[in-house]
Amino acid sequence: AQKITQTQPGMFVQEKEAVTLDCTYDTSDQSYGLFWYKQPSSGEMIFLIYQGSYDEQNATEGRYSLNFQKARKSANLVISASQLGDSAMYFCAPDLEKLTFGTGTRLTIIP
Amino acid sequence: EAGVTQFPSHSVIEKGQTVTLRCDPISGHDNLYWYRRVMGKEIKFLLHFVKESKQDESGMPNNRFLAERTGGTYSTLKVQPAELEDSGVYFCASSPDRAYEQYFGPGTRLTVT
Numbered sequence: 001a002q003k004i005t006q007t008q009p010g011m012f013v014q015e016k017e018a019v020t021l022d023c024t025y026d027t028s029d030q031s032y033g034l035f036w037y038k039q040p041s042s043g044e045m046i047f048l049i050y051q052g053s054y055d056e057q058n059a060t061e062g063r064y065s066l067n068f069q070k071a072r073k074s075a076n077l078v079i080s081a082s083q084l085g086d087s088a089m090y091f092c093a094p095d096l097e098k099l100t101f102g103t104g105t106r107l108t109i110i111p
Numbered sequence: 112e113a114g115v116t117q118f119p120s121h122s123v124i125e126k127g128q129t130v131t132l133r134c135d136p137i138s139g140h141d142n143l144y145w146y147r148r149v150m151g152k153e154i155k156f157l158l159h160f161v162k163e164s165k166q167d168e169s170g171m172p173n174n175r176f177l178a179e180r181t182g183g184t185y186s187t188l189k190v191q192p193a194e195l196e197d198s199g200v201y202f203c204a205s206s207p208d209r210a211y212e213q214y215f216g217p218g219t220r221l222t223v224t
Contacts (some may be wrong), residue, residue: 035213037215043200043217043218044215044218045215045218046215047212047214097167098144098159098169099144099146099204100156101146101153101154102153103153
């Protein structure tokens with residue numbers, strides 16, 4: 001079974017600092033994209049960013065950017081200039097045969 | 112445009128009872144997915160519909176779970192009979208195409224006592 005690892009179960013970051021959330025995974029698939037989702041305390045899953053399998057440039061979406069390194073099987077999410085509203089659970093999800101979620105990282109932004 | 116909706120938002124039932132969860136995808140989205148997050152564990156895929164057909168139901172935990180998608184519109188997930196370990200949050204998601212991002216519903220929190 002494919003394994004998705006988010007090594008940081010919890011992180012505390014000062015407001016306005018940048019934060020990098022790690023994600024590594026194990027797969028023999030060659031063609032797959034990767035999603036990051038955010039789950040605030042209210043519980044809904046919010047799409048943040050996606051990069052396709054053959055996209056050469058790392059995806060960016062506002063303050064979110066993806067450092068997708070397929071050869072290393074890693075896809076870190078970088079949030080620049082963190083805000084209090086960024087406090088949430090963050091899930092990495094490679095789009096393998098099915099969307100497969102990591103265990104999540106709980107990010108807390110400190111004022 | 113309305114997002115994915117799920118009903119109920121929270122359900123508390125006793126072990127052995129039956130519960131039916133409903134998901135209304137975004138209009139026009141052929142793909143509909145069910146996931147669940149059991150307490151303390153990661154979000155797991157349950158199954159995937161393309162229109163009314165089950166494309167992949169490899170994540171369904173056992174035959175107490177039955178999913179349907181009548182007419183390719185809304186979907187229901189029935190748990191019968193419910194067990195304690197079924198407690199968790201059940202998410203539904205939809206997408207217009209398999210390769211597109213999945214839009215998630217708010218989830219249904221199921222508590223089995």
